[in-house]
Amino acid sequence: MVSRTRLKSLLTGLALYTMAALIVGYFGVNAYTGKYGLNARQELDQEIIALTSELARLKRERMQGEQRVSLLRSDRVDPDMLDERARFQLDYANPRDLVRTVTPR
Numbered sequence: 001m002v003s004r005t006r007l008k009s010l011l012t013g014l015a016l017y018t019m020a021a022l023i024v025g026y027f028g029v030n031a032y033t034g035k036y037g038l039n040a041r042q043e044l045d046q047e048i049i050a051l052t053s054e055l056a057r058l059k060r061e062r063m064q065g066e067q068r069v070s071l072l073r074s075d076r077v078d079p080d081m082l083d084e085r086a087r088f089q090l091d092y093a094n095p096r097d098l099v100r101t102v103t104p105r
Helices: 002-033 038-071 079-090
Strands: none
Touching: 002 038
């Protein structure tokens, strides 16, 4: 009788320690590989770097577009820019212009 209670208490303690180790292991694995874990943090950092460079590129592109639009404002129209845009949109060329056609390969 004494050995059965001792075996039961030993198995109960072992089961509790095993369950505690499994729970700690579960949270440890999720801390490393989970949605907000260490690996996810590295991926988010890489995505932040990529998006920051894309933002810088888009800002430069916008500045260039704003500069071109400012040349077409009604209060100060650049004649060369107006001529270029009109020819491009109407698909016209001046008879004195040299036109090169490029065919895709």
